[in-house]
Amino acid sequence: MKRKMMAAILAASMMVMTVTGCGDNRKVADDANQAESTETADSAETESSEAETEATEEATEDATEDASEAETEDASADASEEATEEATDVDTEGKEYIIGISQFAEHGSLDNCREGFLQGLANEGIVEGENLTVHFQNAQADTGTASQISDAFVADGVDLICGIATPSAMSAYNSALGTTVPVIYSAVSDPVAAELANEDGTPVGNITGTSDALAVTEQLEMIRKMLPDAKKIGILYTTSETNSESTIAQYKEHAADYGFEIVDSGINTLADLDMAAADLVTKVDCINNLTDNTVVSGLQTVLSYANEQKIPVFGSEVEQVKVGCVAAMGLDYVKLGVQTGEMAAKVLKGEKQASEMPFEVINEPSLYVNTAAAEGIEMQLDEEFVSTAAEVFDSIAAN
Incomplete structure (x- = not known):
């Protein structure tokens, strides 16, 4: 009897322990699940934070890179512009010019015109013997000789031809047709009648100059x-x-x-x-x-x-x-020549094209x-x- 009672008590104790153990296991499981959920949330939050940080870093990096590129481009542009300006200055200052002067006849007014022409060039920094070589020829009032002179100038590859008086100007223009050699004339009484200018005074080609139209x-x-x-x-x-x-x-x-x-x-x-x-x-x-x-x-x-x-x-x-x-x-032909020389200087320096400069006159x-x-x-x-x-x-x- 005792033995049966002890067995029953023992069995009851075992049952209580089992029930208690099941509760503990459930609690442990719940705690584990909660921990796992918390860990997942924390992980997600961490990943989100990392993503935001990474995005911010990328945006900052891109902005920095763009700014750097923009600064580099601006610096390059400035450097390029400065280099171009320096190169232009060097070209202008160091340029050597070769021109041909064809004078139709030998007399005082045309001689004065030639003298003034060279003075006009000198006024603009183009000086014979320094940065200017001048080839001068006189046609001795012969139109055939004037044509030979201008043909030779073109063949020599001069930078510009100056034709003094109408026949020399016309010969120079004809010789230079189809080439890049500009022609500047002086002492041409009627450039329109000579077919060196249009009715409105604009050039017919790569030629311009001054007129000694009489009053x-x-x-x-x-x-x-x-x-x-x-x-x-x-x-x-x-x-x-x-x-x-x-x-x-x-x-x-x-x-x-x-x-x-x-x-x-x-x-x-x-x-x-x-x-x-x-x-x-x-x-x-x-x-x-x-x-x-x-x-x-x-x-x-x-x-x-x-x-x-x-x-x-x-x-x-x-x-x-x-x-x-x-x-x-x-007219004062020295003044006319000076005016012509200053026009020629603009062409030689590349400031203007002869083809875009109307001829000029002395008005008084x-x-x-x-x-x-x-x-x-x-x-x-x-x-x-x-x-x-x-x-x-x-x-x-x-x-």
Whole structure:
């Protein structure tokens, strides 16, 4: 009996332990599950935080990289611009220029034009003997020679050709066609008539320059004041010079407004001048000389015949007055040359293209008077009129 009771008690104890153990296991399991859930949450939170941190770091890194690239690009651009400017300065300062000057004839006004041209270049820092080499040729009033000169300049590869007087300018333009050689002209009376410029003054090609268009109406007014009773004005010209033909047309257009008739006489060459001058001085009250290159070359012949007839010869620029013409409402060819040289400098430096520069003119003519020339033909000059002259010469310079 005792034994059965002990067994029953033992069995009951075992059952209680079992039940208690099951509760502990459940608690342990719950605790484990909770821990695992907490760990998972913490892990997720950590991963999210790491992702955010990584994204922030990437964004910062990208922004830094972009900023760095932008700074690098700006620095490169600045460096490139600075290098370009330095290179340009070096090219401009160290540039050596070679130009060809083709002068159609040898006389004072064209010589002055050439002198002024070189001065104009020097004014812009392009100086002969320093950074400029000049090849100069004179055509001696021969159009064929003028063409040969300009052809040679192009073949030599000069940087620019300067054509002084209309025939040389036209020859230079024709020689340079189809090349990159620019042409700058001076002492071209009518660039439009010479087909070197359009009606609006713009260039017909890679060519521009200055015009010595004569002050026709001012000259006619001057002659009328000095010769109140004169009726006929004689003009000698070369038929092959376009500039002379267009100027005579202007004189004929305006002569009647001042009570004059124009009597013109054309020559082909310098050899024709003697006979033409001898004939013309017997038919007119005075001679009006143009800037015709051939006639100017033989001006002393004209003056000689006019002095014999005691009639005045009026010039068209200061050099003609110096050597014996009585007066002129004319141009200063040194100033014209300077103006031309400064235009040429812009082309040589690359600041402008000749093809985009309209031709230029000197707008205001000046009065020049030679009192010795007037005395030689017993011509009385109005002192008040003489006093208004820009320059008065009391002797005749040797030609």
